[in-house]
Amino acid sequence: MSDFLYPIKWLSKASTGDRVAHELRMRIISGKIEQGTVLSENKLATDFSVSRSPVRDALKVLAAERIIRLERMGAVVVGLSEKDIREIYDVRLLIETFVFERIVRMERHELVRELSKILEMMKVAIKFNDADEFSYQDVLFHETIIRSIDHSYVSMIWQNLKPVMESFILLSMRTRFEGQMEDFDRIIANHALYIEAIETGDRERMVTSLHQNFDDVQEVEDLWQSQQMMTKGVEPHD
Amino acid sequence: MSDFLYPIKWLSKASTGDRVAHELRMRIISGKIEQGTVLSENKLATDFSVSRSPVRDALKVLAAERIIRLERMGAVVVGLSEKDIREIYDVRLLIETFVFERIVRMERHELVRELSKILEMMKVAIKFNDADEFSYQDVLFHETIIRSIDHSYVSMIWQNLKPVMESFILLSMRTRFEGQMEDFDRIIANHALYIEAIETGDRERMVTSLHQNFDDVQEVEDLWQSQQMMTKGVEPHD
DNA sequence: TTTATACTACTTGTATACAAGTATACTCAT
DNA sequence: ATGAGTATACTTGTATACAAGTAGTATAAA
Numbered sequence: 001m002s003d004f005l006y007p008i009k010w011l012s013k014a015s016t017g018d019r020v021a022h023e024l025r026m027r028i029i030s031g032k033i034e035q036g037t038v039l040s041e042n043k044l045a046t047d048f049s050v051s052r053s054p055v056r057d058a059l060k061v062l063a064a065e066r067i068i069r070l071e072r073m074g075a076v077v078v079g080l081s082e083k084d085i086r087e088i089y090d091v092r093l094l095i096e097t098f099v100f101e102r103i104v105r106m107e108r109h110e111l112v113r114e115l116s117k118i119l120e121m122m123k124v125a126i127k128f129n130d131a132d133e134f135s136y137q138d139v140l141f142h143e144t145i146i147r148s149i150d151h152s153y154v155s156m157i158w159q160n161l162k163p164v165m166e167s168f169i170l171l172s173m174r175t176r177f178e179g180q181m182e183d184f185d186r187i188i189a190n191h192a193l194y195i196e197a198i199e200t201g202d203r204e205r206m207v208t209s210l211h212q213n214f215d216d217v218q219e220v221e222d223l224w225q226s227q228q229m230m231t232k233g234v235e236p237h238d
Numbered sequence: 239m240s241d242f243l244y245p246i247k248w249l250s251k252a253s254t255g256d257r258v259a260h261e262l263r264m265r266i267i268s269g270k271i272e273q274g275t276v277l278s279e280n281k282l283a284t285d286f287s288v289s290r291s292p293v294r295d296a297l298k299v300l301a302a303e304r305i306i307r308l309e310r311m312g313a314v315v316v317g318l319s320e321k322d323i324r325e326i327y328d329v330r331l332l333i334e335t336f337v338f339e340r341i342v343r344m345e346r347h348e349l350v351r352e353l354s355k356i357l358e359m360m361k362v363a364i365k366f367n368d369a370d371e372f373s374y375q376d377v378l379f380h381e382t383i384i385r386s387i388d389h390s391y392v393s394m395i396w397q398n399l400k401p402v403m404e405s406f407i408l409l410s411m412r413t414r415f416e417g418q419m420e421d422f423d424r425i426i427a428n429h430a431l432y433i434e435a436i437e438t439g440d441r442e443r444m445v446t447s448l449h450q451n452f453d454d455v456q457e458v459e460d461l462w463q464s465q466q467m468m469t470k471g472v473e474p475h476d
Numbered sequence: 477t478t479t480a481t482a483c484t485a486c487t488t489g490t491a492t493a494c495a496a497g498t499a500t501a502c503t504c505a506t
Numbered sequence: 507a508t509g510a511g512t513a514t515a516c517t518t519g520t521a522t523a524c525a526a527g528t529a530g531t532a533t534a535a536a
Contacts, residue, residue, distance in 0.1 A: 015489065040517070051491040056518090060298070066390055073498065073517050087391040090336075098332055152304055153325040157395055160302075253519065278487070289521040294488090311487050311528065 005030060006167075007132050016050050017057035022163070023048075024058055028067050029080055029167045038074040065164050080168065088168075089214050091161060095146065095154055096210060102149040104201040111148045115141060115195045122191065126184050131177040134184075135170045141191060145198070172217075187216065243268060244405075245370050254288050255295035260401070261286075262296055266305050266317055267405045276312040303402050318406065326406075327452050329399060333384065333392055334448060340387040342439040349386045353379060353433045360429065364422050369415040372422075373408045379429060383436070410455075425454065 005026035011019050024044070027033045044055045059075050062068045066084075068075045103111070118141045125134035139162065146158045176183050190212050197206035243264035249257050262282070265271045282293045297313050300306045304322075306313045341349070356379045363372035377400065384396045414421050428450045435444035 017489085042517080045491095052518095053490050053492090057298070057489095060295070064302070064394075066394055070518095084390065087389055090389070091391045091395070094332060094336055098328075151325055151328070152322065153329045153399070156302075156304055156398060157329070160394060160398060161391070255519085280487080283521095290488095291520050291522090295519095308488095 005032070006170075010136070015054065015057075017054035017061075020044070020048055020050065020054055021058035021061045022167075025062060025065070025067065025163060025167050026170070028062070028077055029164070030171050031079070033077055035077050035079040037077040039068065039077065040074050061163075065160065067164065080164070085168065085217070088161060088165060089217060091157065092142070092165075093210055093214065095157055096142070097207070099146050099149050099151075099154065100198070100203065100206050102151070103145070103198055104203070106149070108148075108198055111144070112195060112199050114144055115191075115198070118144065119188070119191050119195065123188060126181075126188070129177060131173040132170065134177075135166070135173045138169055138173070138187075139166050145194075183216075186212075190216070243270070244408075248374070253292065253295075255292035255299075258282070258286055258288065258292055259296035259299045260405075263300060263303070263305065263401060263405050264408070266300070266315055267402070268409050269317070271315055273315050273317040275315040277306065277315065278312050299401075303398065305402065318402070323406065323455070326399060326403060327455060329395065330380070330403075331448055331452065333395055334380070335445070337384050337387050337389075337392065338436070338441065338444050340389070341383070341436055342441070344387070346386075346436055349382070350433060350437050352382055353429075353436070356382065357426070357429055357433065361426060364419075364426070367415060369412040370408065372415070373404065373411045376407055376411075376425075377404050383432075421454075424450075428454065 004023055006019075006022040011022060014022070024033070033039075039059070041052045041055050041059065044059075045052045048055065059068065059070065063070045063075065067078055067080065069078050118137050122134055122137045122141070125131075125137060143158065143162065147155055190209055193205060193212075194209040196202070197204075197209055242261055244257075244260040249260060252260070262271070262277075271277075277297070279290045279293050279297065282297075283290045286293065297306065297308065301308045301313065305316055305318065307316050356375050359375045360372055360379070363369075363375060381396065381400065385393060428447055431443060431450075432447040434440070435442075435447055
């Protein structure tokens with residue numbers, strides 16, 4: 001099996017199990033593996049040319065992320081519905097709001113500096129038409145904010161959300177880099193607003209930014225949904 | 239190795255890996271396995287008289303819960319600090335507040351009924367001095383609330399939090415059932431308040447209840463901390 | 477005494493082997 | 507034709523085997 005969706009360079013020092021998990025996740029979220037499909041450990045193992053052990057590990061991870069469901073006989077693919085995506089953003093809103101309240105009580109110069117750097121990276125990624133790099137920096141942006149408050153259980157939530165978000169963002173951005181380049185001015189502006197909100201401690205601006213970000217995603221959702229159908233077809237989910 | 243801390247009856251249809259995870263978690267949180275201890279898969283396997291496969295599974299689970307840290311050479315025990323416990327309650331507050339907002343927009347008669355039943359169960363558990371049963375119902379109470387809104391990513395957060403919370407509550411309750419029986423009037427009253435808050439949709443009362451619940455935990459914390467030290471000794475964490 | 481090298485006894489990650497259970501389909505009897 | 511029962515080809519969970527790598531010690535040389 002060839003033709004990997006997940007950037008191989010991001011897996012440089014990952015275990016086989018991680019590789020399988022990342023790739024499977026991408027295939028499921030992209031719709032390349034359809035919802036309802038039943039995956040068998042043995043079949044996956046031969047497909048990926050590895051043994052069952054790493055495949056088992058991968059399936060456990062994906063099950064924890066709710067994109068597959070482990071059953072008696074095989075793992076059935078659940079995928080991401082529109083509801084799921086809304087819910088992921090619910091949780092992001094929830095924790096980023098919480099995090100913001102903590103941040104404004106902290107010394108946040110260093111954080112602002114860091115975020116500014118990431119923002120510049122994002123601009124460069126746009127300039128060089130690098131969707132993957134852009135996605136990476138986008139995810140890193142939010143991760144940096146969340147980790148800044150040193151709250152291990154909030155970090156835990158993020159860590160559980162991150163892989164699915166990352167895959168979703170990757171796929172969305174790859175699509176948008178082919179045609180919707182004008183979107184990125186808005187995205188950049190919105191991230192800049194977020195940084196400003198943190199710098200000034202302006203709760204209002206932060207909420208605005210978060211909601212704009214969410215609207216942005218909702219907008220891309222239809223696009224992505226159709227893209228997903230193009231890849232393989234069908235699935236009227238929910 | 240004998241002398242299990244986790245109620246065996248709760249593991250009736252669990253896999254070997256789950257059993258190991260639950261028992262290890264209890265031993266770590268109770269302090270029976272000290273912080274900083276390095277666990278080896280092989281050693282654990284022989285201790286529990288199982289193979290490495292289920293032990294590996296268990297360690298992955300505990301690492302996801304942040305009570306151990308998987309390193310190159312062995313898994314080092316992290317345990318629960320006071321900060322961790324505060325953080326767990328941060329997250330509980332966060333998600334239960336979110337959940338409440340949804341609940342008050344729903345038809346919630348059935349839920350109130352369900353919660354009332356659980357509350358009665360808790361009273362019975364007190365009457366019969368059954369700390370484990372009480373803990374079970376206590377955890378179930380909050381789980382029932384959280385699951386009622388059918389939000390898969392909030393459920394996911396709960397599922398990640400639950401095992402650690404359950405262990406912590408189990409250990410706390412076992413201690414309190416031997417001497418602090420008067421605490422339980424307060425706990426019951428507080429849960430009743432929670433139900434009332436849901437029934438009437440009174441946000442104020444809900445927040446009060448949540449905070450009382452949290453204070454209650456903070457109170458027991460010192461007790462538990464000393465109990466933990468009694469079990470094995472040392473550890474001035476943080 | 478100190479330093480460098482090699483060795484030993486561990487560690488994990490992956491592959492394979494085995495056991496127990498389940499769904500499908502087929503056969504045989506009615 | 508239909509139904510009971512059985513064979514079969516799958517499935518997962520656990521155990522074991524093997525390979526690669528790491529830490530710490532012991533040994534030997536200066």
